[in-house]
Amino acid sequence: MAHPQEKRDLLRRKYVFDNQPLELAATFVGIPLATARSWKYAAKEQGDDWDKARSAYLLAGGGLEEIGQMMLAAFIVQYQDTMERLQNDTELDAVERVKLLSSLSDSFAKNISTNKKLMPEASELATAMKLLDMQLTWVQKNQPKNLQAFIDMLEPFGKFIETEFKS
Secondary structure, eight states, X not given: OOOOHHHHHHHHHHHHTSOOOHHHHHHHHTOOHHHHHHHHHHHHHTTOOHHHHHHHHHHHTTHHHHHHHHHHHHHXXXXXXXXXXXXXXXXXXXXXXXXXXXXXXXXXXXXXXXXXXXXXXXXXXXXXXXXXXXXXXXXXXXXXXXXXXXHHHHHHHHHHHHHHTOO
């Protein structure tokens, strides 16, 4: 039995944007799990990776960003403590002090670099997805009569954005 495109789009929306397990999304749409898996696989073959889109959308929500912020905060506490110890240690000669400062500086640079990779701001796709989510919220609040038209455009435009930001 052929299903309308709207069902495929709804399944994708439930899986990607609502973060529902594929099984639950399939039940909601009213299709067998095997069909849902088939659609997901076919979409990936055509360049629409639902898992990648879902991850980007989740990243835009802030989970990984919060972890990155906590890691950076913990590192800065250690950095400050180490700097104080280096400044107060009268036993260290100049060469050893320079080596330790160089190592600390290198650790700081690596931590910042890693943290940028964890932040959604570092991911253009995640940022684009966050912007779409913000726009949806704005339309819901300020232009409710245009909400259905916006939602109708959001799905194909979201797919377009994903193809533009493929790595």
